[in-house]
Amino acid sequence: xxxxxxxxxxxxxxxxxxxxxxxxxxxxxxxxxxxxxxxxxxxxxxxxxxxxxxxxxxxxxxxxxxxxxxxxxxxxxxxxxxxxxxxxxxxxxxxxxxxxxxxxxxxxxxxxxxxxxxxxxxxxxxxxxxxxxxxxxxxxxxxxxxxxxxxxxxxxxxxxxxxxxxxxxxxxxxxxxxxxxxxxxxxxxxxxxxxxxxxxxx
Amino acid sequence: xxxxxxxxxxxxxxxxxxxxxxxxxxxxxxxxxxxxxxxxxxxxxxxxxxxxxxxx
Amino acid sequence: xxxxxxxxxxxxxxxxxxxxxxxxxxxxxxxxxxxxxxxxxxxxxxxxxxxxxxxxxxxxxxxxxxxxxxxxxxxxxxxxxxxxxxxxxxxxxxxxxxxxxxxxxxxxxxxxxxxxxxxxxxxxxxxxxxxxxxxxxxxxxxxxxxxxxxxxxxxxxxxxxxxxxxxxxxxxxxxxxxxxxxxxxxxxxxxxxxxxxxxxxxxxxxxxxxxxxxxxxxxxxxxxxxxxxxxxxxxxxxxxxxxxxxxxxxxxx
Numbered sequence: 001x002x003x004x005x006x007x008x009x010x011x012x013x014x015x016x017x018x019x020x021x022x023x024x025x026x027x028x029x030x031x032x033x034x035x036x037x038x039x040x041x042x043x044x045x046x047x048x049x050x051x052x053x054x055x056x057x058x059x060x061x062x063x064x065x066x067x068x069x070x071x072x073x074x075x076x077x078x079x080x081x082x083x084x085x086x087x088x089x090x091x092x093x094x095x096x097x098x099x100x101x102x103x104x105x106x107x108x109x110x111x112x113x114x115x116x117x118x119x120x121x122x123x124x125x126x127x128x129x130x131x132x133x134x135x136x137x138x139x140x141x142x143x144x145x146x147x148x149x150x151x152x153x154x155x156x157x158x159x160x161x162x163x164x165x166x167x168x169x170x171x172x173x174x175x176x177x178x179x180x181x182x183x184x185x186x187x188x189x190x191x192x193x194x195x196x197x198x199x200x201x202x
Numbered sequence: 203x204x205x206x207x208x209x210x211x212x213x214x215x216x217x218x219x220x221x222x223x224x225x226x227x228x229x230x231x232x233x234x235x236x237x238x239x240x241x242x243x244x245x246x247x248x249x250x251x252x253x254x255x256x257x258x
Numbered sequence: 259x260x261x262x263x264x265x266x267x268x269x270x271x272x273x274x275x276x277x278x279x280x281x282x283x284x285x286x287x288x289x290x291x292x293x294x295x296x297x298x299x300x301x302x303x304x305x306x307x308x309x310x311x312x313x314x315x316x317x318x319x320x321x322x323x324x325x326x327x328x329x330x331x332x333x334x335x336x337x338x339x340x341x342x343x344x345x346x347x348x349x350x351x352x353x354x355x356x357x358x359x360x361x362x363x364x365x366x367x368x369x370x371x372x373x374x375x376x377x378x379x380x381x382x383x384x385x386x387x388x389x390x391x392x393x394x395x396x397x398x399x400x401x402x403x404x405x406x407x408x409x410x411x412x413x414x415x416x417x418x419x420x421x422x423x424x425x426x427x428x429x430x431x432x433x434x435x436x437x438x439x440x441x442x443x444x445x446x447x448x449x450x451x452x453x454x455x456x457x458x459x460x461x462x463x464x465x466x467x468x469x470x471x472x473x474x475x476x477x478x479x480x481x482x483x484x485x486x487x488x489x490x491x492x493x494x495x496x497x498x499x500x501x502x503x504x505x506x507x508x509x510x511x
Contacts, residue, residue, distance in 0.1 A: 069205045084221075119370065176468070191456035
């Protein structure tokens with residue numbers, strides 16, 4: 001296993017298999033919190049924070065608890081519960097340590113429990129079988145790197161989309177397509193652009 | 203089957219514990235919650251509630 | 259008297275069932291559950307499968323939430339809903355794996371992701387936690403049907419535009435051998451992009467716009483009719499006035 005594995009993991013999960021545009025995870029915040037660039041960036045930061053921790057914890061939970069006990073079928077329920085507890089914990093810690101951080105991230109942290117991107121990446125890390133490919137702990141590193149790349153991709157797309165939407169406010173859009181429909185079509189065109197990146201890394 | 207039941211129970215207790223802990227920790231600042239929460243559709247039934255409020 | 263009351267109840271039940279189809283459609287009106295609506299609607303059959311799973315989970319969770327609504331402390335209701343829903347999702351996942359393996363493969367991670375579908379939590383919190391069991395069951399079933407309908411409509415356009423055919427029997431055990439309902443067998447309709455990621459956004463965006471367009475047309479028509487009615491009334495009033503004036507003049511003369 002070489003360093004290229006990590007590079008490929010970040011690159012492919014950030015650009016080629018972008019969470020929002022290619023895997024359709026986290027579409028709700030993508031459409032909901034992208035009206036202003038500031039809130040888009042706040043949401044992306046919160047997602048990055050929680051996504052990396054969630055990937056780490058859920059991977060360990062699966063391979064150190066569920067597999068030895070042979071109860072892999074409770075994966076869904078235990079992942080959602082661990083992510084939800086994690087979000088509560090993170091929110092509590094932020095409340096205690098920094099007023100400033102809470103002011104900028106607090107709203108978004110609370111939203112994250114039901115963000116499908118977090119659970120989706122955690123589940124996908126398991127289905128892609130990093131542990132089988134690289135071994136248990138190197139696999140953990142790859143899983144966390146993948147989650148980090150996915151969060152970077154989420155942030156990139158959120159930022160780009162929010163700036164486009166700010167311009168869209170002043171555009172002359174047909175009455176019926178104002179608001180969500182035109183945002184979805186914009187996202188579709190962005191997805192077409194991202195589809196062009198497919199195949200760069202095998 | 204038994205380990206699964208015990209494990210899920212532990213997870214549920216963990217979640218409820220952290221949930222209550224977080225709830226009992228006072229927030230250092232008040233923030234405007236409704237707009238971001240509702241539009242992100244992550245807050246359950248929030249949109250519906252908002253609509254009810256608008257109607258009344 | 260008793261009969262009319264009963265009928266009213268029946269009507270409201272029917273309304274409860276059908277409200278999710280058009281007026282409160284979860285996808286096209288409330289934009290709930292967009293993740294699966296975008297991700298698994300590449301083919302009609304996968305959409306159908308996803309819709310069926312959601313109907314099952316939504317009805318089940320609504321019933322259970324409604325059954326235990328009086329015992330759940332208000333403070334921890336959302337966590338309890340999450341636990342109930344994820345139990346149902348686990349059941350559904352295992353069932354699909356056993357009886358429709360191809361569907362399980364096609365939907366992939368979107369089966370566990372039913373847990374975080376805003377639609378289900380939304381119904382549990384805003385309806386099932388306040389209503390009786392049978393009402394909650396009807397509501398869940400109706401909303402699920404609305405979701406299924408929306409998914410199938412999206413899936414129809416995407417599959418038709420990307421392959422020019424509507425196939426059946428691929429993912430669901432509907433037929434012995436896979437076939438297709440419509441197959442125009444033309445290379446004109448092989449716009450791959452519609453079956454892949456970008457098509458989801460484009461098709462939903464265009465459909466939403468078209469629905470809005472129809473709604474606006476209807477509203478304008480109503481508005482025009484109202485205007486015409488007002489003008490008609492004005493004209494009539496004016497005529498009456500004139501007639502009265504004429505009569506007055508005639509009497510004077």
